Amino acid sequence: VLPPLPGPGGPGPAEVGLGALPAELRAAVRALVGDLDSLFTGLGLREESFAVGALSRVIAAELASYAPARNRRRTATNKASVIFVDRTLDLAGAVGHHGDNLAEKILSVLPKLPGHKTDVMVNMVELTALQTTDETCSIIAPGCLAQPNDPAAKALWESFMNLKQKEAVMEARRHLVEAASRENLPIKMSMGRVTPEQLSSYIQLFRNNLKALENHCGLLQLVLATVQTLKHPQTSKWDNFLAFERLLLQTIGESEMPSVLNQLLPMIKSYNERTKDDYACEDFLVLLIYIYSVVGEIKCGKELDTAEEEVKKALVKAICDEPEPSPLLQKITGCDSSLNLTSQKATDAMDGIFRSLRDIARVRMHMKQFNSIHNPGSNTHQASYKPLLKQVVEEICNPDRPDPVDIEHISSGLTDLLKTGFSMFMKVNRPHPGDHPLLIIFMVGGVSVSEVKMVKDLVTTRKPGTQVIVLSSVLLTPHSAVELLFAPDRL
Known part of the structure; x- marks a missing residue:
């Protein structure tokens, strides 16, 4: 689901309804609403919906009026705020290279695993006795990043997502050294900077030991992904x-x-x-x-x-x-x-x-508060990029709780409408996205790994005690964002 771009002099965001969308996009929105309702049912949520952007408003309104969701909200007890944000309002975050993040680089440079949107192929030739210089050797089945049955690999992937690249690579070495020690492999410890060659030499130790290979196969796939990413020409770019x-x-x-x-x-x-x-x-x-x-x-x-x-x-x-x-x-x-x-x-x-x-x-011309993602800089500060998602989260976590200008509350029935109506005349507080202990942000059209990390870090520092979940339709890399925008079959 990618928000359509506004044409020249196209309708203002308030005028776009589900009926105005192309049939394929309508079907995708309805499917997404059904999936979100299933997820929220599993979590026992009673959510307040908010939207930033035209397609987000359509999705939030559809979720608010979806009959099964209304029934769920009557009985569910766990309160949450769900904020939908249009990806197209800030595409610099999708194609930019600001994240010092190993997971993002792995997902960007390694080839996609066939049939998968997110996972990548890891070349496993290094773990075999096969002598080949062919990069795309297809005799050996590829490895991948998803390792649900290997606790060490899962912990290492978390590090790749949440640490800076230098720290993440050191974590990869630490996990590898621990695994080798457990299998009594003759590992030579070395301190200092971690190089891909050093990681490769540690991986070689596992090659002739089938039991060790089997025990640590998940971890080895992630370390191989690291080595191949660090050596990849696209990484130096x-x-x-x-x-x-x-x-x-x-x-x-x-x-x-x-x-x-x-x-x-x-x-x-x-x-x-x-x-x-x-x-x-x-x-x-x-x-x-x-x-x-x-x-x-x-x-x-x-x-x-x-x-x-x-x-x-x-x-x-x-x-x-x-x-x-x-x-x-x-x-x-x-x-x-x-x-x-x-x-x-x-x-x-x-x-x-x-x-x-x-x-x-x-695309941001209708915005009053979030109409710019560029900080022009001054005599003392360089110009910088200020992510829209960061502005949205800062607004949600603002301790003064001003009425959000561009984060629109989507009412889910008569009671909500009455509340909003009365709030104009009486001291009734309008719903605020920072009201609840659980904050769910859904990026409509994809999110990048560094944006997910940024949101988590911001909420931890600005609003400790609030739990945050970032959801999206796809994990974006710079080139996948280009394809989403410009390939004719965008859905």
């Missing part, structure tokens, strides 16, 4: 992205959109001109989403049109020069090989992408 995003934040504050786009132009290179450190075509789509989402409303005019046309032309040329389009480019252009990929098809795809980018820039 991660810091380049982060540096460039920081530079963009400064530039956006100081100059107009055309000059920001002109900075990108010389960096767009064809396949034959690129080195391993240069950005590929889909990397530019990631950066463009970041730019348009952070900038917000832009001044349209001839200068912007010209700058966009130049970037479009450069990207079309680069896409057509690819010897073989990547899976992501295949989905975006609808062409499965370079033979079918004509300049016209690439141009059509680019035109569609830039229309969507303009919509992305417009």
Whole structure:
């Protein structure tokens, strides 16, 4: 479920109802509401629903009026606030590289496990006697991240999610050393920085000991995932992205959109001109989403049109020069090989992408409080990105409890409506998302690992004693966000 982008001069958010959505999206919303009701029934919840964004309002209203949910709320005793937030209001959080998080990098760079949305394939050749340099060796079944029956692996995955990368890699070494000691394997301890080579040498010890392999198979898969991620060329690009995003934040504050786009132009290179450190075509789509989402409303005019046309032309040329389009480019252009990929098809795809980018820039225009995710900076502070999700959580945890402006309460029946009506005339407190001991935040359209960690940390410091659950339709990585937005079959 991805919130549709507003078209130019499209309906204001208040005018979108379930009936106005395309049939597929309507079906997806109804299915989601049914699933959420089942979950809340299992937890015995009586929830108050809130929404930030147009599709979130539709989902919250559907949940409020869903007959089984109304029956459940009459008898359930555990109170909770459920806040739905539209992903499209802040796409910089989905495509940005700000999280110093190992789990996020593993999910971003390793290939997806076939048939799975989130889990990845871990190459297991290192644990066998097979001598091959083939990265995609398909004789050996792949490993994965989900290890429900291995307590050590589950604990290590929690560390990957919640610790900084350096600490998480040290945790991986600690778990591996403990496992090797338990199996009496001849491990040489070494202190200092953990390298992928060092982890590989520890993994080798398990290779010829079948019993040890069997006992610690889950843990070994997670450590192998770590080694493969740290060695992956895309990981070294991660810091380049982060540096460039920081530079963009400064530039956006100081100059107009055309000059920001002109900075990108010389960096767009064809396949034959690129080195391993240069950005590929889909990397530019990631950066463009970041730019348009952070900038917000832009001044349209001839200068912007010209700058966009130049970037479009450069990207079309680069896409057509690819010897073989990547899976992501295949989905975006609808062409499965370079033979079918004509300049016209690439141009059509680019035109569609830039229309969507303009919509992305417009998406917060109806917001009063959360209308910006860019801190322009000052003489003493650098410009920075302020995540929408962080602003929402800070508002919920605000000890002064002002009436939220953009977090809309969705009433679930006559009693609620009366309460809201009376509150205009009498001292009746309107429902506030910070009222209850359990806070559930549902990101409609996907959430990233670093956002989940940010929400948990914020609630722990700002509102200790409140339990928080972050739910979403998918765990996002920068490239999966591009696919969700620009591939024709978004649902």
